[in-house]
Amino acid sequence: MAEVKRSICMGCHCECGVLVTVENGKVTKIIGDPDHPQNEGAICVRGMSYPQLLYHPDRLRYPMERQPNGEWKRISWDEAMDRIANKFKELIEKYGPESLAFVFCDGDRDNIVFNVDWLTAIQSPHLLGTDAQYCIRPNWIADGLTFGQALTWEKGPDYRNSKCILIWGGNPLETHLGSKGQEILQAKYNKGAKLIVVDPRFTNLASKADIWLQVRPATDAALALGMLNVIINEELYDKEFVAEWTVGFDKLRERVQEYPPDKVAEITWVPEEKIKEAARMYATNKPASVHHRMGVTMNTNALQTCRAVDLLIAVTGNLDIPGGNLLPFPSPTGKVRSAYVEFPKLYAERLPKEVKQRRYGVKEFPFGYDKANPWNDSHPVLAFDSIPEGGIRGMFIVNDPVMGMQGSKQTAKDLEHLEFLVVMDFWMTPTASFANIVLPAATWLERDLVHELHYPSYVGVAPKVIDPVPECRDEREVSIELRKRLGLKSAYPINSVKEWNDFRLERLGVTFDEFYQKYGTVLKFQLEYQKYKKFRKFPGTPSGKVELYSKTLEENGFDPLPHYEEPPVGPISTPDLMQEYPFIFISGSRKVLYFHGYGRQLPWLRELQPDPEVEINPEAAEALGIKDGDWVWIETPQAKGERVKFKARLTWGIHPKVINADSHWWFPERKDDPHRACFESNVNVVVPRYPPYDPVFGCPIIRGAICKVTKVEG
Amino acid sequence: MAKYKLQADVKKCIGCHSCEIACKQEFHLPVGPMPIRVVKIGPRMINGGLRTDYVPVFCKHCEDAPCIRACPEHALYKRPDGIVMVNKEKCIGCQLCIDACPINAPQFNPELGKIELCNLCAHRIEKGEKPLCVLVCPARCLYFGETTEVNKKMQEIKVKDVFNFK
Known part of the structure; x- marks a missing residue:
C-alpha cells in the first residue's frame, strides 16, 4: 500500500517541504510539497535522491570497531556506547576533560545542542565547527557590527518582494535551490526584478543576470567600495535613512574617495562602466536585497569585504523593508528554544570563564573567537594543531573534516594521532576511516525534527516518515545516551528526543504531535517589517544605529571602515x-x-x-x-x-x-x-x-x- | 492534434537536473535513460557577451512520429489523445527509433534492454495530475496542459518578453 507523507527535507539546510511516498515501509519517492510556503513544490536532485541513500548497500548499518590490523568488526550498540563512555572517562581521568572535543559542520544542527550538553557537563570548551573561519561567521559578525544582527545570509534577503537582487560570491541555484534559489528566479521572471551577479564564473545564475560582474577572486572589497563610491558621489543613497539611522557617513564618504571606479576597475578586472551601471541599478531599484556568501569570506580580508558589501544595504536604506534585507524575525518558539544558534551559546555560558578562555583561537583571535563570537566555539585548525602536542586526545565527529577542512593530509595525520576517535555518519567517509568506532546515523526521514533555520517567519515540524533502517540511530539519542553513560546531568530536563521536541515547541502551547495534527508541517507567522522603528533603535549596535563607522572595530584595533587589501598571493603581490x-x-x-x-x-x-x-x-x-x-x-x-x-x-x-x-x-x-x-x-x-x-x-x-x-x- | 502538451520556456531553465531525477523516480529508471534531459549549450560568445542556454529535451509527441515509422516491431504507437507510447512487451531494444528521432528523445534502458520514452506521465494525467517534472521544476520553466491552453500561455509569455512588458 502506497502512502504519501508530508515532511521536510534536511538533505542540506534549506528545509524544503516534501511529499514522501512510502510503500510497504520503504520510501520509494520524494517530491516537493506544493503547499509548503518556502519551496512551493520545487525540489532539487539531492532531496529526490534520498531513496537511493536510505537503502544503499554501502550505508553504515551497524556500529563497528576498528581492529589493530585495520579491519572493521561489527559490534552491538551497547558495546559501542560502553567502549566510548569508558574511553572518554579514561581520557578525562588521565588528561582532564579538555582532552575531549566535539566536531561538527554541515547537516542537521540539532545534534550540536545535544553534544554540547555532555561536552559542557564534563567542562570541555572544545566545540569545533570545521568551517568556523569562513562559513557563516564573517557574515554574521560583519552584519552584527553594522546592523546589530545578521541579515545577509540565506534568511535575510526578502527576494520575493525585491525589485533588484544582488548576489555576491555565491550561487543559490546550486546551494539553496529549492528554497532561496527558486525565489530569485520567481522574482526575476514573474515580477521583473533586476538581477546583478558578482562571480568570477559565468554560472547558471550569472547567465540569467541583467549585469554580471566578473570579479577577480578575492578583490570583492574593492568592488563594493567602488560601488559605494558611485552611489555616494552620484547622491543615489537614501539621504533620509542615512541621516536618521546611521553613524559615520561622512567618514565613509571620505573613505570611498580612495576607490574611484577607474581604480577599482584596475584592481578587480571589472570594466568601469559595469561597476557604475551595477551601482546605479542596485541603488535606484528599491527595494533591493543582497546576499553574500563564501566567495566573499574565504579569503584573508573576509571581515572588511563583508562589511563593504553590507554598507551597500545600509546607505541605500534597504533595511527591514519588504524586498530588502530583513532583520531576523524573533524566533516564534522563543529565543532560548531556537536550537541552531542560541543553544551552543547558552551551553557554553555554563563553562567557568577560565575554562572558556582556553578555547583554541581565543588567544590568537580574541575578537573573532571571543568578544564577537556568538557561538563560543573554537578555531578548528588551532584545535587540530594541538593534537600532536597532546592537547586534544579524543574526538566525537559528526562530519568529514578530512574532506572539508583545508590541509587534508595534515588533518588525517592529526586524526591518526588521536588516542580515540568516534565518527557518526551515513557512510564510511574518509574521516570515518580513521576512527576507532563508527556509528550509523539516521537520516531526516528517520527522525522527528523541528525546523526554523532558514525560515523567515515559520516553524516547521517533520515527524519521521519511516522507522530507522535497522540499527541506524538518531544522533540526538546517541548523545543523550552518552551523557547518561558518562554519569552527567543535563542543563535542561531533556531525557529523550520526544521531550526535546516538545520542549522546543512549548511556547506555542503544543506538543510535537499536536503541532503536526493541528498545523501540518508548517505554521506561518505574520512577518514584521521595519522593526527598528518600533524599537526606535537597532538593538545590538552600541550606538543603536547602523554603524557605517564601527567604533567596536576601532577599539579592537581593526579598521572601523571597510578597506581593500591585495590578496597575499597573486598578480600584484607575488x-x-x-x-x-x-x-x-x-x-x-x-x-x-x-x-x-x-x-x-x-x-x-x-x-x-x-x-x-x-x-x-x-x-x-x-x-x-x-x-x-x-x-x-x-x-x-x-x-x-x-x-x-x-x-x-x-x-x-x-x-x-x-x-x-x-x-x-x-x-x-x-x-x-x-x-x-x-x-x-x-x-x-x-x-x-x-x-x-x-x-x-x-x-x-x-x-x-x-x-x-x-x-x-x- | 495532440490533446496534451508539455513545453519548456527555455529562457528560464537553469539546468539543475531536477526534471531528470523526478522522471527517474517516477519511472524507476536506472543510470542511463533520461526521458527528459537538459542540454546545456555554452557558455559561448554572442554579440560580445557570454550566453548559456539550457534546453530541456523530451518527446514532442509528433503528429507524424518518425519513431513510430522506424519501429520494426510496432512497439511504438500513438494513443487517440496523441501521446506516443512504448509497448514494452513488443520492444526488442533495436533503438532504430532513437536514430529516427530528430532530438534523440527515445532513451535506451540497459537494464530492461528496452526503450523509455516520455509519455507525459500518462498515468498521472488520468488522475488529473501534472507530469512530475512540471511539479518539481525549481525554475518553473515547464508548462503542461491541453495543447491549446499551453500554446496560448507560451505565446503570452514570449510576447511579454519580446516587447519587454512587465
Missing part, C-alpha cells in the same frame, strides 16, 4: 611566483548534485557528474596543450610536493587567468583504499590550512590562492 603558478585558484565551488562530501555514492547523482572537474578557459588550456576531458594536475606553492587530479572542463565562462576546481571529491567506490582515495582529487590537499590568515577569523586563502595546471601524462 608577480614572480605567478611565473611558475600562473592561475588564480578558486577551490571548491559547490554543485547542486553534491552536498559537500555527500552523494557521490548515489547512482543518479554520480551519473550526472562522474568525475571531479576543473574549469579552465579554452585559450589558457590551449597554451598548455590541454583539451576538454583531459586529466590535469593542480599544484600550489603553499603545498609544495602535493598535487591533485581533476578532469579539465574547458569553458568560456571563466577568466583565462582563473581556474575553478570542484570541492569535496572522494571516491566511495574505491574500496581498495581504506581511505577511499580521499587525497587524489581533494582540493584541500593543495589548499593549506596555515597563514596568511584573515586577522579577525583566521581564515586562510581558500578562494584566491594561486596554482599551476599540468596535463597528466600517459
Whole structure:
C-alpha cells in the first residue's frame, strides 16, 4: 500500500517541504510539497535522491570497531556506547576533560545542542565547527557590527518582494535551490526584478543576470567600495535613512574617495562602466536585497569585504523593508528554544570563564573567537594543531573534516594521532576511516525534527516518515545516551528526543504531535517589517544605529571602515611566483548534485557528474596543450610536493587567468583504499590550512590562492 | 492534434537536473535513460557577451512520429489523445527509433534492454495530475496542459518578453 507523507527535507539546510511516498515501509519517492510556503513544490536532485541513500548497500548499518590490523568488526550498540563512555572517562581521568572535543559542520544542527550538553557537563570548551573561519561567521559578525544582527545570509534577503537582487560570491541555484534559489528566479521572471551577479564564473545564475560582474577572486572589497563610491558621489543613497539611522557617513564618504571606479576597475578586472551601471541599478531599484556568501569570506580580508558589501544595504536604506534585507524575525518558539544558534551559546555560558578562555583561537583571535563570537566555539585548525602536542586526545565527529577542512593530509595525520576517535555518519567517509568506532546515523526521514533555520517567519515540524533502517540511530539519542553513560546531568530536563521536541515547541502551547495534527508541517507567522522603528533603535549596535563607522572595530584595533587589501598571493603581490603558478585558484565551488562530501555514492547523482572537474578557459588550456576531458594536475606553492587530479572542463565562462576546481571529491567506490582515495582529487590537499590568515577569523586563502595546471601524462 | 502538451520556456531553465531525477523516480529508471534531459549549450560568445542556454529535451509527441515509422516491431504507437507510447512487451531494444528521432528523445534502458520514452506521465494525467517534472521544476520553466491552453500561455509569455512588458 502506497502512502504519501508530508515532511521536510534536511538533505542540506534549506528545509524544503516534501511529499514522501512510502510503500510497504520503504520510501520509494520524494517530491516537493506544493503547499509548503518556502519551496512551493520545487525540489532539487539531492532531496529526490534520498531513496537511493536510505537503502544503499554501502550505508553504515551497524556500529563497528576498528581492529589493530585495520579491519572493521561489527559490534552491538551497547558495546559501542560502553567502549566510548569508558574511553572518554579514561581520557578525562588521565588528561582532564579538555582532552575531549566535539566536531561538527554541515547537516542537521540539532545534534550540536545535544553534544554540547555532555561536552559542557564534563567542562570541555572544545566545540569545533570545521568551517568556523569562513562559513557563516564573517557574515554574521560583519552584519552584527553594522546592523546589530545578521541579515545577509540565506534568511535575510526578502527576494520575493525585491525589485533588484544582488548576489555576491555565491550561487543559490546550486546551494539553496529549492528554497532561496527558486525565489530569485520567481522574482526575476514573474515580477521583473533586476538581477546583478558578482562571480568570477559565468554560472547558471550569472547567465540569467541583467549585469554580471566578473570579479577577480578575492578583490570583492574593492568592488563594493567602488560601488559605494558611485552611489555616494552620484547622491543615489537614501539621504533620509542615512541621516536618521546611521553613524559615520561622512567618514565613509571620505573613505570611498580612495576607490574611484577607474581604480577599482584596475584592481578587480571589472570594466568601469559595469561597476557604475551595477551601482546605479542596485541603488535606484528599491527595494533591493543582497546576499553574500563564501566567495566573499574565504579569503584573508573576509571581515572588511563583508562589511563593504553590507554598507551597500545600509546607505541605500534597504533595511527591514519588504524586498530588502530583513532583520531576523524573533524566533516564534522563543529565543532560548531556537536550537541552531542560541543553544551552543547558552551551553557554553555554563563553562567557568577560565575554562572558556582556553578555547583554541581565543588567544590568537580574541575578537573573532571571543568578544564577537556568538557561538563560543573554537578555531578548528588551532584545535587540530594541538593534537600532536597532546592537547586534544579524543574526538566525537559528526562530519568529514578530512574532506572539508583545508590541509587534508595534515588533518588525517592529526586524526591518526588521536588516542580515540568516534565518527557518526551515513557512510564510511574518509574521516570515518580513521576512527576507532563508527556509528550509523539516521537520516531526516528517520527522525522527528523541528525546523526554523532558514525560515523567515515559520516553524516547521517533520515527524519521521519511516522507522530507522535497522540499527541506524538518531544522533540526538546517541548523545543523550552518552551523557547518561558518562554519569552527567543535563542543563535542561531533556531525557529523550520526544521531550526535546516538545520542549522546543512549548511556547506555542503544543506538543510535537499536536503541532503536526493541528498545523501540518508548517505554521506561518505574520512577518514584521521595519522593526527598528518600533524599537526606535537597532538593538545590538552600541550606538543603536547602523554603524557605517564601527567604533567596536576601532577599539579592537581593526579598521572601523571597510578597506581593500591585495590578496597575499597573486598578480600584484607575488608577480614572480605567478611565473611558475600562473592561475588564480578558486577551490571548491559547490554543485547542486553534491552536498559537500555527500552523494557521490548515489547512482543518479554520480551519473550526472562522474568525475571531479576543473574549469579552465579554452585559450589558457590551449597554451598548455590541454583539451576538454583531459586529466590535469593542480599544484600550489603553499603545498609544495602535493598535487591533485581533476578532469579539465574547458569553458568560456571563466577568466583565462582563473581556474575553478570542484570541492569535496572522494571516491566511495574505491574500496581498495581504506581511505577511499580521499587525497587524489581533494582540493584541500593543495589548499593549506596555515597563514596568511584573515586577522579577525583566521581564515586562510581558500578562494584566491594561486596554482599551476599540468596535463597528466600517459 | 495532440490533446496534451508539455513545453519548456527555455529562457528560464537553469539546468539543475531536477526534471531528470523526478522522471527517474517516477519511472524507476536506472543510470542511463533520461526521458527528459537538459542540454546545456555554452557558455559561448554572442554579440560580445557570454550566453548559456539550457534546453530541456523530451518527446514532442509528433503528429507524424518518425519513431513510430522506424519501429520494426510496432512497439511504438500513438494513443487517440496523441501521446506516443512504448509497448514494452513488443520492444526488442533495436533503438532504430532513437536514430529516427530528430532530438534523440527515445532513451535506451540497459537494464530492461528496452526503450523509455516520455509519455507525459500518462498515468498521472488520468488522475488529473501534472507530469512530475512540471511539479518539481525549481525554475518553473515547464508548462503542461491541453495543447491549446499551453500554446496560448507560451505565446503570452514570449510576447511579454519580446516587447519587454512587465
